[in-house]
Amino acid sequence: MNQDATRYFYQPVLIFLGAVSLVLTAYVTWLTLNDLSLMKPQAQKFVGLDNYWRLLTDARGLGALWRTALFTIAVTTIEILLGLAIVLYLDREFKGRRLVRALLLVPIIMTPVVVGLTWRFMFDPSTGMVNYVLSLLGQDRPMDWLGNPAIALFAVMIADIWQWTPFVALLTLAALEALPTDPLDAARVDGAKEWQVTFYVLLPMLKRALLIVALIRAIDSVKAFDLFYIMTRGGPALSTETLNLYGYIAAFTNFDVSYAMTIALVLTVVTNIALLAVYGVMFPARNEARA
Amino acid sequence: MDRRHFLTLTTALAATGVIGQPLTARAAQPYAGQRVSVLLEGHPTSDAIQKLLPEFKELTGIDVELEIIPEQDITAKMLLEFSSKSGRYDIVQNNIIYIKGFADAGYIVPLDDLLKANPDHYDKADFVPGYIDTAMSDGKLYGLPVYGESTFLMYRKDLFEQHGIAVPKSFDDIEAAAKTISEKTNKEIAGITMRGQQGIQGVYVWAAYLWGMGGSFLDEAGKSALGTPEAAKALEAFARVLRDYGPVGVANFGWEENRLLFQQGKAAMTLDATVNGAYNEDPAASTIVGKVGYVPVPMQADKPKGGSSSLAVHCMFVSADSQVKDAAAVFASWATAKAQQIKSVKSDPNSGVTSLGAMADEEFVKRYGAFKDAMLQAIGQGNPQYLPTVPQANEIINNTGIAVSKALAGTATAAEALKEADAANQAALSK
């Protein structure tokens, strides 16, 4: 009897969440099968899969997809590598360890809009600190970080990497501390050198944690919006327009609601596939153990 | 009820003591107690109107609920409201380029009859003719101009004199002058600065080159015309002069960045909105007060399709779903009337007044005299079709902005970039 009562704790919530998302998904899907522009709402008409075909042949949309992929892969990889390096570096006893951890947390909890503004400020071609530091190092010609289409995407990447590498580091550090130390000690006793212990014992043990954090970062990067909106708004020459930004522009500049929803739906499907992968990695053992 | 009867009635009521307020105030308050919801752009005129609201309330008894949001977001906001027939706003403000689309969609109503019924503040003859004439569609008046501006070329008289350069009369002159300044000052001072940011910013200024060199956005049949050699030539010239003699970072310059750089004396020329004159001549913010010359945007074509000076007029429209259209019309005509515009010049940096009376006012002449004549000349030559006025205008500007940005960045040639934009615009137009 009582066992059943626990159902009422979560079922209404889940049913409500489920119903809302079902209705929304159905409505959005319906929109993508129509041609609805806010400029002419009366002229809504059913067009079948046209919007999807349009996306497949839209050079701008495909470009945005490619940049989204490039951005996601690049920042995820770099953040993992840098984060891991930091962890290995910090994995020892030293005074102020707790303080260092607290400081590493600051970029993570900073408002992303403020992060975008900060880096826009740092990257200002004439008064920014980045170019000033470069000029001290002998780079005379100021770099136009956000105005040069060849490097603008990388400038946004730098901001993203700055904000999220500490996250990777802290998460990995937490995982590292939860690991048993026996295998490491055993390897050391067996005469393995410190780098061998790191590569052959430690890293394999951290693999699952790294995979999880990589997937989390990848999912967030696919959806990245704030930094792009604040730093470049997709320019110059479309060089920083990602799929999410393109969807936003389609909806709120071109008022092409149907096409915007098509982009959003495709993005959702992509991220959901990635999510299922995360889930598979994240929770397999624990749940089976309790069954 | 006509006015005279209304007066008699209120007199009678006042006599019986029903109405305690003074007769004059009461007489002009047929809509007292109604509430008008207004959506305005973030702009000095909106700030000025906001400050004057208590006066309006006292005068008419109408409550005004004012919402001010950035210009770039305003169109999306009002479209969503319009399309869902929410009636959320009684008055909205936007550029004249939307009049046709809004009117055709039945979002906004003609004002002629409303103003005939409520003539107290409305004086057609006081509006700059070039402004009020563009607020029409199919012979009906849809908007009351709040602010307007055109574009002109601003150049540093002192630098031009120092280096012996004549006032530019063509785009070639501009390039030559930019080259001279840039070389003579060893790039310390940029030859020219203009907005290069992808989107409306870059397009707004490049359009001067487009029209000035004989191109146009659309042809006579309403088809996209960006694939023409004239357009390609115009984009090439624009991109070249900025790439070679423009400031660092110009590809991300919007209105502010461009204005600030010029104000700080770091560029010898800029082609931009007339309102920039107000900033150049403001001693509190500018290091170049009195050093700037103002001349019209050049025309450099045998058979131009339209003028190269913009005509950006922003009007108040009355929403078709409004339940208080009369009160809304009273507010719109009051807010754009001469008396309020004169006050706005005093309270805010507003050089974009639309009232001839306000322009002749002493305060206006004192503040903006340095460029008033050039501004009026530019307005006189202003091209109401400077930016496309079709319903798909936003999308066309977005597509064109990409082409401008690409050419400026050098990731595509002007002709290639425009060919893409041309195709995208044509697709949008034929939807």
Add this chain to the structure above:
Amino acid sequence: MKRALFWIGLLALLVLVLFPIYWVVATSLKTVKDAFAQPPVFLFEPTFANYAKVLQNSVFLRGFFNSLLVSITASVIAVAVGALAAYGLVQQNAGKRRAHEKFILGLRIAPALIFVVPTYYLAVRVGMLNSHALLIAVYAFVNIPFAISMMITFFEDIPHELRDAARVDGAKEFRIFWSVILPLARGGLVATLILCVLFTWNEFFIALVLSGRDTQTLPVTITSFLTFQGIEWGPLTAAATLIMLPMVVLGLLVQGNVVRGMTLGSVKG
């Protein structure tokens, strides 16, 4: 020697991480002249003029109030609902739970664009635009799945025996939840609440589309600083500092849980 190298490396890392933040805060305390001096000045007489300017700006103050109201209310709702649901879920068998958790995670993953536009339409129809209730409802909605996932991890740490003992005593399920389990998970509740506030406070996209004049939250407000008066870096950096400061303080209060929470997926939309 090796020790010294370690400290130098650590210092370099901290400079990389903290310098941009320091620079924004420093700029907010500078006069216009100092802010754009070339070469940059590191020693300067601090001025609070920029803060005075921002704090006199009624738009900013309203944004601050809105951010506070929306993020706290939405978070309280999300945590209350989330705690209930999480408690129920923790009692289920593994198979059922796994399916439900997967669904919850799926909810969190959709880009905000997909629900923001339909929500806007709906809000306009029922006349809820420009009302705090709309923003609160939407943020509560996006925070609930996160709160569930987060609270599950805390409830799991509570030994099953406690609940079983209470049941033997004949306590009703809600009573067990309320008087036995919830007090034990107090720390978790607070941490979850703080994280929800943090996410909501920082969120930009939803607020950009769904907030009206009276409900604009700070991240949206600050972008209007960007477009209206030109980029005045002084007041802008002061505003930026005021926006991030409360969150940095809150975040440091629940340090360990921030990473735990974000691992469970961020609600960034």
